[in-house]
Amino acid sequence: MGEIDWFPLTLSLRVALIATAFVVIIGVALGWLLARRRFFGRELLDAAVTLPLVLPPTVLGYYLLVLLGRKSLVGHAIEAITGQPLVFTWRGAVVAAGIGALPLVVKTSRTAIAAVDTNLEDAARTLGQTEWRVFWRVTMPLASLGIIAAAMLAFARALGDFGATLMVAGNIPGRTQTAAIAIYDAAQAGRDNYALVLVLILSVVTLFLVYATNKLTVGK
Amino acid sequence: MTLSVKIQKALGSFDNDAARSRQSSTSSVEFHRALSHEGFQLDVEFEVPPGFAILFGASGSGKTTTLKSISGIVRPDAGRIGINDEVLFDSERRIDLPIRRRGVGYVFQDLALFPHLTALANVEFGMSHLPHNDRQRRAEAMMEALHIAHTARRKPREISGGEAQRIALARALSCGPRILLLDEPLSAIDEATKLGIISDLKSINRELRLPILYVTHNREEAVALGERVIVVERGRVVARGEPIELFGTPITNSVARLTGVENIFAGSVVSKSERDGTMTVEISDRSGVCRVDVPFGNQARGERVTVAVPAGDILLATEDPRSTSLRNRLHGRISAIEDKVNRTVVSVQAGVVWNSSVTRQAVRELGLSQGGEVWLAFKTHSCYLLDETQ
Numbered sequence: 001m002g003e004i005d006w007f008p009l010t011l012s013l014r015v016a017l018i019a020t021a022f023v024v025i026i027g028v029a030l031g032w033l034l035a036r037r038r039f040f041g042r043e044l045l046d047a048a049v050t051l052p053l054v055l056p057p058t059v060l061g062y063y064l065l066v067l068l069g070r071k072s073l074v075g076h077a078i079e080a081i082t083g084q085p086l087v088f089t090w091r092g093a094v095v096a097a098g099i100g101a102l103p104l105v106v107k108t109s110r111t112a113i114a115a116v117d118t119n120l121e122d123a124a125r126t127l128g129q130t131e132w133r134v135f136w137r138v139t140m141p142l143a144s145l146g147i148i149a150a151a152m153l154a155f156a157r158a159l160g161d162f163g164a165t166l167m168v169a170g171n172i173p174g175r176t177q178t179a180a181i182a183i184y185d186a187a188q189a190g191r192d193n194y195a196l197v198l199v200l201i202l203s204v205v206t207l208f209l210v211y212a213t214n215k216l217t218v219g220k
Numbered sequence: 221m222t223l224s225v226k227i228q229k230a231l232g233s234f235d236n237d238a239a240r241s242r243q244s245s246t247s248s249v250e251f252h253r254a255l256s257h258e259g260f261q262l263d264v265e266f267e268v269p270p271g272f273a274i275l276f277g278a279s280g281s282g283k284t285t286t287l288k289s290i291s292g293i294v295r296p297d298a299g300r301i302g303i304n305d306e307v308l309f310d311s312e313r314r315i316d317l318p319i320r321r322r323g324v325g326y327v328f329q330d331l332a333l334f335p336h337l338t339a340l341a342n343v344e345f346g347m348s349h350l351p352h353n354d355r356q357r358r359a360e361a362m363m364e365a366l367h368i369a370h371t372a373r374r375k376p377r378e379i380s381g382g383e384a385q386r387i388a389l390a391r392a393l394s395c396g397p398r399i400l401l402l403d404e405p406l407s408a409i410d411e412a413t414k415l416g417i418i419s420d421l422k423s424i425n426r427e428l429r430l431p432i433l434y435v436t437h438n439r440e441e442a443v444a445l446g447e448r449v450i451v452v453e454r455g456r457v458v459a460r461g462e463p464i465e466l467f468g469t470p471i472t473n474s475v476a477r478l479t480g481v482e483n484i485f486a487g488s489v490v491s492k493s494e495r496d497g498t499m500t501v502e503i504s505d506r507s508g509v510c511r512v513d514v515p516f517g518n519q520a521r522g523e524r525v526t527v528a529v530p531a532g533d534i535l536l537a538t539e540d541p542r543s544t545s546l547r548n549r550l551h552g553r554i555s556a557i558e559d560k561v562n563r564t565v566v567s568v569q570a571g572v573v574w575n576s577s578v579t580r581q582a583v584r585e586l587g588l589s590q591g592g593e594v595w596l597a598f599k600t601h602s603c604y605l606l607d608e609t610q
Contacts, residue, residue: 117332119328119330119332120332120334120335122291122293122319122326122328122332123326123328123332123334124334124345125292125293125318125319125320126291126293126319126320126322126324126325126326126346126392127320127345127346127391127392127395128320128321128346128348128349128395129320129345129346129348130320133348137345138334141336142335142336
């Protein structure tokens with residue numbers, strides 16, 4: 001079998017961490033919006049951010065390619081600003097993994113924020129606090145368990161993303177080949193031991209994350 | 221400072237009911253839902269000068285909505301809310317100050333203490349614009365004044381009901397509000413604790429001179445606190461005034477029931493004497509009948525009437541009080557003695573069951589006990605014929 005190539009695993013961890021950071025910020029903001037504001041199309045927005053959970057990953061990847069590809073308006077703008085294209089780089093993998101994890105964060109944080117007693121938020125307002133401070137001093141601390149759980153789920157989900165990542169970032173060994181893709185590659189090429197090592201590591205890490213999430217949300 | 225309020229709001233299914241449904245059993249939830257589906261118009265107008273004013277009425281009469289409108293949590297359909305010359309809300313001029321700019325201290329019905337913060341941090345919460353040292357000093361001073369300094373490091377779940385009330389009060393007062401709103405804050409605690417908090421609040425407010433609007437459906441509290449009472453029923457102010465005059469001279473049946481005039485009986489006129497200025501009415505309840513003399517009125521003989529006698533107007537005697545001017549003297553037996561906040565209610569079976577309110581001292585000195593014989597006496601003019609049409 002020779003030396004084990006750890007690159008796919010470290011890339012996966014890096015992609016998942018960065019994707020989680022972005023997705024938690026966007027997802028909690030969306031979760032708050034859905035839990036606390038009444039606006040036209042609220043449930044439609046909820047449905048739209050849930051889509052990545054149920055769509056085939058290839059469909060998701062296709063959308064992202066069309067949206068972010070070098071010929072698209074968005075892709076063009078990104079390339080003009082950063083000097084690099086998004087697709088077929090590890091940054092593309094971050095976007096793909098993040099989109100897949102977004103529904104988990106939105107759903108979980110919407111539930112956690114909706115469970116915070118609105119009387120407490122009103123009480124903070126009567127004590128002279130702005131909406132921003134009400135969020136950080138009351139809503140967020142009281143929803144924090146749910147939001148931490150959301151972040152861990154998002155990380156676990158991002159770590160294992162396959163289809164969308166493959167379509168958006170490709171399978172370039174040493175550049176965009178994440179652990180999930182490397183497993184597919186190794187299994188196809190008959191490098192079963194290598195596949196098994198990665199499979200076991202991913203399984204254990206994900207199992208631990210989901211277990212810890214359950215402890216946080218169910219066992220409190 | 222004077223708070224002036226004039227608001228209108230259609231009430232349908234409402235957050236008050238939602239809040240209640242979280243804590244009450246299914247059957248009463250259904251009841252409240254059924255009530256709220258009818259819906260009614262909240263339409264109140266009143267002023268609160270410095271000192272206590274009681275907003276008094278049954279559950280679901282629109283009291284909490286009124287408080288929430290003043291604080292800005294609920295937006296009225298129309299009207300105007302102001303403190304002195306400053307406008308907090310004016311539907312015509314499209315003014316609607318956000319909650320945080322209203323300077324309104326609010327003690328919520330469920331207190332709404334922040335569960336993740338200590339008592340001290342709760343009290344400091346509204347002073348985030350001050351430096352840390354000032355904040356802590358002011359919070360501690362307020363907690364000292366309310367006798368809860370010892371709870372400073374505890375979380376709300378480790379604190380007794382009475383202490384939690386005081387913390388909520390300290391929190392509302394410490395950020396320097398211009399008015400204070402209290403939503404049935406004492407509903408869940410025992411009466412001795414209640415009296416202590418009321419007297420502390422009164423002594424704090426001797427300095428602050430804030431207009432305090434206090435919502436309750438409890439008559440004892442209204443009498444103990446009230447400089448002025450505003451009676452609300454189904455979204456409308458049906459009476460206002462001093463508690464004594466209000467609870468002493470009920471005008472309508474609904475006010476009488478709301479203000480807790482304990483003796484209300486249905487009866488009919490049996491005789492009239494214009495020369496004496498009296499009528500005799502035979503009244504009855506489930507336990508029997510009896511006759512009382514009431515002031516002369518334009519009711520015909522045989523006409524159905526409702527008679528109300530405030531419990532505080534009924535005198536108790538252990539011997540027949542023959543040589544007095546009191547026209548109504550009844551002989552009976554004590555069926556119950558019940559302690560209330562600042563008085564004791566003695567129930568006497570004398571044809572019908574009468575309630576008389578006396579001091580604890582009187583109960584002791586007369587040696588009153590259940591089953592004992594007593595005479596009841598009251599003036600003709602303590603009997604009010606209620607207007608059933610309102």
